[in-house]
Amino acid sequence: MRNLIFIITMCCTVGMFQSCSDDDFPVPPASTVPEFTFVIDNDEFAPATVTFTNNSIVPTHVGAATYYWNFGDGESTSEENPTHLYTEPGAYSVNLVVTTSESLEINEVTKTIVIKDPNATGVPIYFIDGVQVYQGLINTQAPIFTPLNGVVAQSSYGMVIDNVNGKLYISDYGADKIYRSNLDGSNFEDFRVGVDGPNGMTIDYQENQIYWDTSSGIQRGDIDDSDVNQVEDFVTGQANDPDGLSIDLVNRTLYWINYNGGVWVKNLDGTGESELIPAIEGGSMLVVGNRIFYDEYVASGDIRLKSADLDGTNITTIAVNIGRVVYGIGYDANEDKIYWGDRNTDVMMRANLDGSSPEVWFTHTGDTRGIVIGELE
Known part of the structure; x- marks a missing residue:
């Protein structure tokens, strides 16, 4: 009993400093927090x-x-x-x-x-950090990006720019949606809902259709159709999870890369589906002229940006030692340069198409995904 009285007395004595509960340790005085x-x-x-x-x-x-x-x-x-x-x-x-x-x-x-500079001109460039879309210009000045107000995603990895109709499409893997807005962020709206984890997107201007990946294939929708549920299956049965995709508008073919392996091709008329480069794992695909550009996962912390002829031959390495799988490769036709993001170091890189003259072009606190580039203003 004396031991119990002693314990209670001690608790009461120090009660103003700390509780007898193990959950109430002394808290040091609060510090100043500038904000x-x-x-x-x-x-x-x-x-x-x-x-x-x-x-x-x-x-x-x-x-x-x-x-x-x-x-x-x-x-x-x-x-x-x-x-x-x-x-x-x-x-x-x-x-x-x-x-x-x-x-x-x-x-x-x-x-x-x-x-912002009211008289600034240059090539528009956009990226998303997963939630917020940012807009900037490629010109002689250091890159300055500002967020597009009102354009917000849950967990986005991809975008595509419609330079003909002045639209931006944003895929939202987390919400199973594709959004659409004007290039300044206005008129932000749902374009398609209930899609299965979309990432990469590409546009066929001839047929006015947009293509996107799902977890097991590729779908497409009519740009002029306002029905948010209008979709058409174009590729099915892809067990390796398609991600990045891009269209060769000249030869009317679609290229895509699977997250778990394989670079594939299919004609836009629905014929000729085949695996072009087996086993390649990656997240991005882009057609530039007579070459395809894609990323290849070799090992953790060892992602490589590569290029190949349209038939999958003549493979060359553009960049090495990229920290994580790339989502979004952009091409600036004005300066003939390619852009990509390193999500480990939070930088946006650029280089010539052969990989020469690589440089850190922009640093952002967060990912630089879904890089898309418009036309010279």
């Missing part, structure tokens, strides 16, 4: 005024807080909730430093603010 949000006027085009809201968490025991803002353009301030005018377009790294008088903390947070 801010911002709103950009003028539709984010230069000149634009940015209004910053300081959302930093500053516990009372740390003392008074001092705020120091660096706007990334050579200007700074110590205001708590400043506004700032950016006169020139660009991507600016805004840094907020919070210091405290009692705890002597120095904490900071940095965010990138993009001010």
Whole structure:
């Protein structure tokens, strides 16, 4: 009994510091957490005024807080909730430093603010990080991407751009849907629903049809048909899970690669289905001129970008040591370059079609999937 009384007494004595429960260990005093949000006027085009809201968490025991803002353009301030005018377009790294008088903390947070150029021209390029679609331009400037407002997916790996009708199609593997929007993100809508895990897509402009993969084949739908359930089976019985696909519009053939092995081809009239390159595992396929481009899984952390003639011969290696399976290979006809994403390092790469002059073109915090490139503006 004395032992029980002793235990209860000790619990009551230290109750203000900690509970007797194993689930209530002492919690160290909260630290300062710097945080801010911002709103950009003028539709984010230069000149634009940015209004910053300081959302930093500053516990009372740390003392008074001092705020120091660096706007990334050579200007700074110590205001708590400043506004700032950016006169020139660009991507600016805004840094907020919070210091405290009692705890002597120095904490900071940095965010990138993009001010768009109203006169910018170039080749439109898009990618998706799985959820959000981003738009940029290929020109002489460093790449600046901005999200397409209102275009959101659950878990997307692929896109295709319709340069004839000015549309963007986004596959959503997680929602079993294909979406469609204008190139600026407006009129975002369901194009097809109830499809089976779509990833890659390609467009046949002659017949005005779009093709997409499923877990066991390939389907197609009429672009002008507004029925979200209108589909037609084009390839069936593919046990190795088709992923990337692309059309050779000149020879009227469809190429695709299976996630679990095999590069295949089939004429768009439904004839001539055959395996072109056995055992190749990958996620992307693109026809450029008289060559196909695809990724090949060799081992974990060893994905290779390759190219072959349309008959599957004369295989060459474009890039090596890509971290994960590639989803989305883009081609810029203006500069005759190929683009792809490395989902391990969060970079978008580009090179000449023979693999020469490879370079890191853009870095994004997240995947760069479904890369598609439009026509020169």
